[in-house]
Amino acid sequence: MSSLSNDELCYLGASQALALFRSREISPVQLLSALISRAETVEPAINAFSDTFFERAHAQAVHAEQVYLHAPERARPLEGIPVALKNEHRYIGVHTTQGSYLCGAEPDTENAPLTQRLLDSGALIHAQTNVPEFYLAGFTHSRRHGTTRNPWNRSITCGGSSGGSAASLAAGMTTLASGSDIAGSLRIPASYCGVVGFKPSYGRVPEGDFTYAANTHNHNGAMARSVRDCALMFNVINGPHACDPATVSPKLILPDAFESIKGLRIAVSYDLGFFDIQSEVHRNTQEVARTLRDLGAHVDEVSLAWTSKARDAITYALGFVLGKPLVATVLEHGDQMNDYVRQFARRALNISQAEYFESTAIVAQMHTALQKVFAEYDVLICPTMASVATPAEGAADAHDDLLRNAMTYPFNLLSRHPVLSIPSGFAANGVPTGLQIVAPTFDDALVMRVGAALEDALDWNRNRPPL
Numbered sequence: 001m002s003s004l005s006n007d008e009l010c011y012l013g014a015s016q017a018l019a020l021f022r023s024r025e026i027s028p029v030q031l032l033s034a035l036i037s038r039a040e041t042v043e044p045a046i047n048a049f050s051d052t053f054f055e056r057a058h059a060q061a062v063h064a065e066q067v068y069l070h071a072p073e074r075a076r077p078l079e080g081i082p083v084a085l086k087n088e089h090r091y092i093g094v095h096t097t098q099g100s101y102l103c104g105a106e107p108d109t110e111n112a113p114l115t116q117r118l119l120d121s122g123a124l125i126h127a128q129t130n131v132p133e134f135y136l137a138g139f140t141h142s143r144r145h146g147t148t149r150n151p152w153n154r155s156i157t158c159g160g161s162s163g164g165s166a167a168s169l170a171a172g173m174t175t176l177a178s179g180s181d182i183a184g185s186l187r188i189p190a191s192y193c194g195v196v197g198f199k200p201s202y203g204r205v206p207e208g209d210f211t212y213a214a215n216t217h218n219h220n221g222a223m224a225r226s227v228r229d230c231a232l233m234f235n236v237i238n239g240p241h242a243c244d245p246a247t248v249s250p251k252l253i254l255p256d257a258f259e260s261i262k263g264l265r266i267a268v269s270y271d272l273g274f275f276d277i278q279s280e281v282h283r284n285t286q287e288v289a290r291t292l293r294d295l296g297a298h299v300d301e302v303s304l305a306w307t308s309k310a311r312d313a314i315t316y317a318l319g320f321v322l323g324k325p326l327v328a329t330v331l332e333h334g335d336q337m338n339d340y341v342r343q344f345a346r347r348a349l350n351i352s353q354a355e356y357f358e359s360t361a362i363v364a365q366m367h368t369a370l371q372k373v374f375a376e377y378d379v380l381i382c383p384t385m386a387s388v389a390t391p392a393e394g395a396a397d398a399h400d401d402l403l404r405n406a407m408t409y410p411f412n413l414l415s416r417h418p419v420l421s422i423p424s425g426f427a428a429n430g431v432p433t434g435l436q437i438v439a440p441t442f443d444d445a446l447v448m449r450v451g452a453a454l455e456d457a458l459d460w461n462r463n464r465p466p467l
Contacts, residue, residue, distance in 0.1 A: 009034035010172030011464065014081045014229040017175060021068045021080055028064040028080030031175070032057055032124060035082055039127070039173040042467050045154065048168040049127045050087045050145045051094065057082065057126035064122060077236055079122030084174035086165050087131045087145075089115045089220070090208065099133040099142040099161075101336045102329070113206040113241045114178060114220050121236040129164030129177060132394075133338045134326070138188045138402045139394040140164060143338055149392045150192055151465035153430045157390045159189030165223050166193035170465055176233050177223040182322075183314060184384075184408025186221050187421035191384035191434025194423045194463065196451070197223050198230045199408075201442045202415035203248040205234075206241035213244040215321060217412040225461055227422065227451040228256075234444075248442070258449040262296030266450070267377040273306035275407055277386040284425030284433045285383050291457050292381075292450075302377070305369040310410050311403045312355075313362040315347065317413065320356040323348025340398035347399065363413045370414060374440050379450055383407050384421045384434030407436065416441035420451045423460040430466075 004012070009031055012020075020026045036054050043049060064080030090096050090108040097104030111119065118125065130140050130148045140148035140163025150158040151171040158167040162179030166189030169177055179186035181199045190197025198221045205220040207213040222233035231254040239251030268289050270282055289299050323344050330337060330345040373380055386405045395401035402409065411419045417438050424435040435454075439446040455461075 006034040006037060007172070010038045011225065011461070012175065013226050014078070014175050014224065014232055017081060018079070022072055022075070024068065027068070028061040028124065029058070031080070032061045032082050032126060035126065035173055035175070038171070042171050043173065045149065046151055046167050046171050047146050047148045048130055048164040048171065048173060049084070050097065050099070050130045050164065051128040053094070053126055057124040060124045064124070076120070076122035077232070078118065081123050082126050082175045083118055083123045084127045084129045084165055084168045084177040085115060085125050086162055086178045086180060087128050088135065088180055089178050091115050091125060091128070094128060097144060098135070099131040099144055101144050102333055112208040113243060114237050117237050118178070123176070127168065127174065129162070129168055131162070131164060132160045133341050135161035135180070135182065135185055136344050137161065137340050137394060137398040138184065138406055139390055139392070139398070140189070141338070141392070141394045143336070147392050150431060151467060152194065152432060155392055156388065156429060156431050157192060157392050157394065159192035161185040162197070162223065163189045166190055166195050166197070169193065169195045169223060169225055171467060176229060179221050179223045181219045181221055181412065182215070182217050183318060183402060183412050184406040186219070186223065187384050187408045187419065187434070187436065188406050190223060190421040192388055192431060194432030194460065195223060195225050196227055196230050197221065197421045198234060199411065199419045200234065200238060200444055201418045203246045204238045204252065204444060206244035206247045208243055213246050216415050217318065219415065227420070227448060227455045230420070231448050252444060254445055254448055258452040260296065261292070261450055261453045264297045264379060264450070265377045266292055266297045266299045267302040267373050267380045268299055269302055269304045269380065269382045272382055272407055272410060273304045274308045274310065275386045277383055278388070278427065280425070280427040281383045281386060281388070281433050285381070285435060288381065288424050288435050288454065291454060295453055295457060302373055304373060306366055306410065309362045310366060310413065313359040313413055314409045315399070315403070316351050316355040316359040319344070319348040319351045323351070340394065343397065344399060366410060367414055379446060380438040382436050382438070383424070384436050388427050388431040388433055389429065411436070411438060418442070418444040418447050420447040422451050422454060423458070
């Protein structure tokens, strides 16, 4: 067996683990045991998990171990790889609470499509990750499950709403994690925690809930510590599904290796036209732009003709579709709910049909401006977050915090554009900063190609949080 330490096992990539399983240098049981040991040590301080299924996962790991010992040719794409599941993706027998006292009274009776595909691929689901109530914040705090903290600086948020997924990856408590993204809920925590988050093009990964499937802002996606691991997980979870009429066909299979980015034309926008970004975020984005030039890409700063009306568009669109249905629930059960949920419902009360339709007109203008960029460039890069200083317990106004700091929601308004968030450096408070890579509609492979090149050049996986 391998002489890898527990710490090395905890930060082992999925692709590396699969190779070591096949060579019998490590076993799925050994890897899972290391992750459980890490969770038992650091989880009380980080609070990334809302539930754990260690015994259930151990039984799956024993089965995977036998596959590699006796029939390795039958090993499935993620055979023996531990995955932490966001407290949104249903899993039979588990209480999916959505971070709320109002949900999860009964255990799930069916698996979400994403969950089922992970299980069918041989993945071990060992934990459920923490979320803000109803996913309505860019931080991860709820009355039901408490506060999830950033492994790099516990006074700062891990991001949200897929905050527990990102924090568990950064803390070495899982190998892969699931996430979802309706205004940046996957990319915000990826940036805050220094991991990789992939928002695929709308329709790539199926949604089990028809309401979410029909919401064009919504995306399920993969989270990992490396671009290649994100691609590996994406290859499992994407593809058409009967329960989701929005899923596109055929299934997309990303390659194991990506070609050079030499000669690519890359546009960089530091503010997307209307964000006020932290100086350290600007500096780190400039450094990435320089790295891209060193790799042979042509990189130019561009002026993107977007305005703060994008804030109105996301407020009207999400408030009308998600907020108004919450109003009756808040009126009846508001005393059990978090402040940010009540705030969101109050805002929704004042959004008119005319404003909802105005959001479409704003998005049309944003689309036109972005296509002018893609007429000259292959890829757009920009920061993921304008600032990385929101406290762990959250902001006084969660929606305002999102509007000012998350440079993610424009690409939920323009949801067919795939976006990959990767680490770009660190701020003075020790918290990672992130970079978004945006490609033309449905060109998911291109963002991975650029991300993989930067991963090789920047080698961010050498960094570890001070746990």
